[in-house]
Each structure stands twice: as C-alpha cells, then as structure tokens.
Amino acid sequence: MSDKTFELSLSFLAVLVAAWIIAGITLASTGIHPANVDASLLIFLDILIGLIVLIVGGGTLLYFWGKDYMSRE
Numbered sequence: 001m002s003d004k005t006f007e008l009s010l011s012f013l014a015v016l017v018a019a020w021i022i023a024g025i026t027l028a029s030t031g032i033h034p035a036n037v038d039a040s041l042l043i044f045l046d047i048l049i050g051l052i053v054l055i056v057g058g059g060t061l062l063y064f065w066g067k068d069y070m071s072r073e
Helices: 003-029 039-071
Strands: none
Touching (some): 003 039
C-alpha cells in the first residue's frame, strides 16, 4: 500500500465515521428511533460504535501500510 493510498483511505474512513455519527445523532434527536429506547443511549452507542470502527479500521490500515513499508528496500 503506497503512502498516498494509506492517507486517502484513512481520510475516507474518518469522513465516513463522522458522517455516521452526525447521521445517528440527527436521527436520534429528531425522534426517529425504536420505541422504548432513550435517545441519549442511542447517541452514546452511535458515538461508541463510530469510535470503535475508526480505531479498528485505522489500526488495520496502519498494519497493512506498515507491513508494506517494512518490506520496501
């Protein structure tokens, strides 16, 4: 994986997670959520899932980029 590919992939992942969090907060705040579920819990879970995806996805990208980087001569 080239440096530019890594940079673009990580940027796209960050934008995707930010869109996920914003959409989740917007939907939970406007009342579009399952019955008997508190909106603040949904917002918390939305942010938590977004951060987990960002950390795991970023770590995976970093692993493959680092593996390719170390194999370069």
